[in-house]
Amino acid sequence: MWKGRFSEDTAEVVLKFTQSLDMDWQLAEADIRGSKAHVRTLASAGLISAEEEGALIRGLDQVLEEVKSGKLKPQIELEDVHMNVEARLTELLGDVGKKLHTGRSRNDQIATTLRLFLRDQLIQIGSKLKAFLEALLDRAESHIDFVVPGYTHLRRAQPISMGHYWMSHFWAFNRDFLRLKAAFEALNECPLGSAALAGSTLPLDRKLSAKLLRFCKPTENSIDSVASRDYLADFHHFASLFAVHCSRLAEDLIIYNSDEFGILDLPDAFCTGSSIMPQKKNPDVLELVRGKTGQILAGYVDLAVTLKGIPLAYDRDLQEDKRGLMRTLQTLHGMLDVLTPLILRVEVNAKGASKAFDDGFIFATDVAEYLVLKGIPFRRAHELVGKAVKWCLSKNKGFSDLSLEEWRNLIPHIDEEMIANLNPRSSVERRNTYGGTSFAEVRRQIKEGKKLVEDAEKFLSTWVGDVDYSCDL
Numbered sequence: 001m002w003k004g005r006f007s008e009d010t011a012e013v014v015l016k017f018t019q020s021l022d023m024d025w026q027l028a029e030a031d032i033r034g035s036k037a038h039v040r041t042l043a044s045a046g047l048i049s050a051e052e053e054g055a056l057i058r059g060l061d062q063v064l065e066e067v068k069s070g071k072l073k074p075q076i077e078l079e080d081v082h083m084n085v086e087a088r089l090t091e092l093l094g095d096v097g098k099k100l101h102t103g104r105s106r107n108d109q110i111a112t113t114l115r116l117f118l119r120d121q122l123i124q125i126g127s128k129l130k131a132f133l134e135a136l137l138d139r140a141e142s143h144i145d146f147v148v149p150g151y152t153h154l155r156r157a158q159p160i161s162m163g164h165y166w167m168s169h170f171w172a173f174n175r176d177f178l179r180l181k182a183a184f185e186a187l188n189e190c191p192l193g194s195a196a197l198a199g200s201t202l203p204l205d206r207k208l209s210a211k212l213l214r215f216c217k218p219t220e221n222s223i224d225s226v227a228s229r230d231y232l233a234d235f236h237h238f239a240s241l242f243a244v245h246c247s248r249l250a251e252d253l254i255i256y257n258s259d260e261f262g263i264l265d266l267p268d269a270f271c272t273g274s275s276i277m278p279q280k281k282n283p284d285v286l287e288l289v290r291g292k293t294g295q296i297l298a299g300y301v302d303l304a305v306t307l308k309g310i311p312l313a314y315d316r317d318l319q320e321d322k323r324g325l326m327r328t329l330q331t332l333h334g335m336l337d338v339l340t341p342l343i344l345r346v347e348v349n350a351k352g353a354s355k356a357f358d359d360g361f362i363f364a365t366d367v368a369e370y371l372v373l374k375g376i377p378f379r380r381a382h383e384l385v386g387k388a389v390k391w392c393l394s395k396n397k398g399f400s401d402l403s404l405e406e407w408r409n410l411i412p413h414i415d416e417e418m419i420a421n422l423n424p425r426s427s428v429e430r431r432n433t434y435g436g437t438s439f440a441e442v443r444r445q446i447k448e449g450k451k452l453v454e455d456a457e458k459f460l461s462t463w464v465g466d467v468d469y470s471c472d473l
Contacts, residue, residue, distance in 0.1 A: 010077075021074045023322045024081045024110075028067045030117040031081050032060050034109065035100060037212035038192060042102055045203045052096050059092045060085075080319075082106050082113075103202040104195060107226035107314040111191035114322070116213065118235060121329055122184045123463045128336035129177050129242075130456045133170060135343045137449050140166035144442050146348040147424040148263055149356035154255075156362050159427045162348050164437040167445045172245045174452055179238040181459065187231035190215035194225035197313040227313040229303065229321055236300035239328050246335055247293040250286035253346065257283060262352025267345035270338070285338055292331050299324030354424075359398025361389060363422045366430075367399075370418045371411070384411050 036057055043053035063085055066072035074084045083106075090097035144163030149156045190210035193200065199222040206218035219225040256263040266283055274280035302324045310317050356362060364385050371381035388410040392398060399422065407414040421430070432438035435445070 015077055015079070018079060018316070018319075019076050020080045020319050020322065021076060021084070023326050025074050025084075026326065027113050027117050027322075028081050028085060029064060030120070031085055031109070031113040032064045032067070033116055034112045034192060034213065035085065036060050037209055038104055039100065040212055041193070041204055041206075041209045042099070044205055044208055047102055047202060048099055052099060055093055055096050056089070056100060059089050059097060062092060063088050080106070082109055103193070103200045103204050105197075105226070107196050108191045108194040108222075110318075111194070111226050111228075112213070115187045115189075115191070115215075115231065118187055118231070118325070119184065119463075122180055122187075122235070123460060125329075125332055125336065126177065126180050126184075126456070126460050127464065128333070128340070129173065129180065130453060130460060132336055132340045132343070133173055133177065133449070133453050133456070135340045136166050136170040136173065137446055137453065139343060139346060140164075140170065140442065140446050140449075143348050144439060144446075146350060146353065147357075147428050148348065148353040149362060150437070156356050158365055158431075158437075159357065159362060159424045160437040161428050161439055161442050162353075163439075163442040163446070164428075167442060167449065169245070169249050170445075170449050173242070174449070176238060176242040176245060177452075177456055179234075179241060183231065183234040183238045186234040188216045189219045190217070191219045191225035194219065194222035197223050197226050223313045227318075229307060229318060232303055232321055232325060233300070233307070235325070236296075236303055236328065239296050239332055240300045242332070243293040243296040243335070246339065247290045249339075250283075250289040254283045254286050254290075262349050262355070265347045265349050267342065270342045270345070285342060289335055289339065292335065296328050296331055299328040357424050358400065360400035360422060361392075361398060363399060363427055364389060366422060366427050367411075367414075367418065370421070371413055374413050376413065 039048070039053055039056045039060070042048045043050065048056070063072065066088070067085075072084070072088055074081070075087070078084045078087050086097070086100055089100060140163040143166060144161055146162040147159050148162050148165065150158050150160035150165070190206065190213055192209040192213070193204045193206035210216070210218045219228075253264060253266065255261055257266045266281075266286075268281070270285045271281050272284040274282065303321055306317050306320060367388075368378065368381040368385045371384065372378050376384075388399075388407075391410060392402070402410075404414070404416060404419060407419065421427070428437050429439060432441055435441065
């Protein structure tokens with residue numbers, strides 16, 4: 001490629017060290033798509049004839065088929081996906097193939113290719129994330145009437161609807177979907193035509209290139225166009241928080257399924273056994289979800305460290321941005337592929353969950369708030385109930401064991417109405433503040449959640465199936 005300037009061939013060890021085919025060959029289809037748009041732009045500028053345009057498009061179609069079939073094997077001496085595609089095209093078309101790179105640099109070429117590739121990936125991931133949100137809604141709707149203990153500091157706190165629990169995860173993952181959309185919007189500008197860093201002396205219509213590739217517009221500055229990887233950072237930001245939320249969900253399910261908690265049952269098909277202990281049912285899938293999260297976070301840090309250390313415009317360091325990207329994409333797909341069907345089969349162990357209510361201490365806040373309704377200042381009510389808990393513990397009793405007389409000896413304001421309300425369902429039903437755990441509020445949340453999933457579907461439907469490589473106007 002650069003033999004006109006150099007007096008000796010590139011050393012073999014340099015070829016091995018600088019090649020990127022082990023990670024960028026996956027970009028071949030997106031790269032060819034960008035090249036076909038570039039051919040159309042060259043033709044519109046009169047830089048190639050109509051016959052050459054047709055030949056180049058047909059040639060690129062043939063190369064694409066050879067890539068898909070596996071017939072075209074990348075050569076390490078050609079360094080990357082761009083040069084392998086161009087070399088094969090030149091084999092097919094001769095000098096006409098050499099016109100493909102007119103007005104283009106590998107700098108704006110990879111910037112465009114990477115955006116095209118990641119855009120398609122985000123739509124695929126978005127579709128899977130939508131299905132995951134639907135699975136959470138399904139569980140929330142199915143489990144709305146189950147009352148389970150809610151936890152803070154991993155200690156029993158207050159009764160909640162299990163539907164409320166599932167919706168708490170729904171809202172977190174819905175924010176992840178919004179972050180995915182933001183990452184999508186961040187990359188939806190076209191760098192093609194920026195060339196190496198300064199644009200081109202050739203009359204290239206960058207708006208046409210953007211239109212052909214379904215970008216909203218061309219990028220504004222040619223230096224920034226080839227140097228920016230902000231859109232990758234936005235993707236990694238989405239991926240990192242999504243993975244953190246997955247890890248938290250996995251940790252919950254692991255704990256709640258344990259013999260010590262016994263609140264949830266996991267499907268056998270998503271668990272494994274022990275090589276030595278016949279009785280074991282291990283939540284390995286969820287543990288791996290938790291474990292893989294660190295890899296995704298590492299990808300974010302890897303990119304950020306690379307970006308902080310390089311000057312404008314393009315530097316070869318940026319070649320390495322794809323290594324963490326590919327690993328993160330693979331992990332995201334794997335997480336979503338396994339979590340959605342797993343979640344759909346998680347069930348509540350009502351008997352196990354009910355044990356948390358046996359001593360009645362989980363209703364302590366209910367008692368304090370009942371006293372507030374009787375006119376007692378909250379801090380005083382909190383103190384009274386705390387002393388009642390302390391007395392019960394000293395007598396090896398729970399709130400559930402106390403008679404009305406014992407209650408009144410501890411707290412004179414207690415009456416039969418309050419005692420009647422010290423049960424899981426009543427406790428949940430009366431927490432009807434907006435966003436609270438009452439059954440009516442959970443149903444409202446589910447209704448809102450379904451609307452958001454419909455909005456997600458509308459967004460995705462605009463792009464799903466966007467695999468037309470013809471670039472016809």
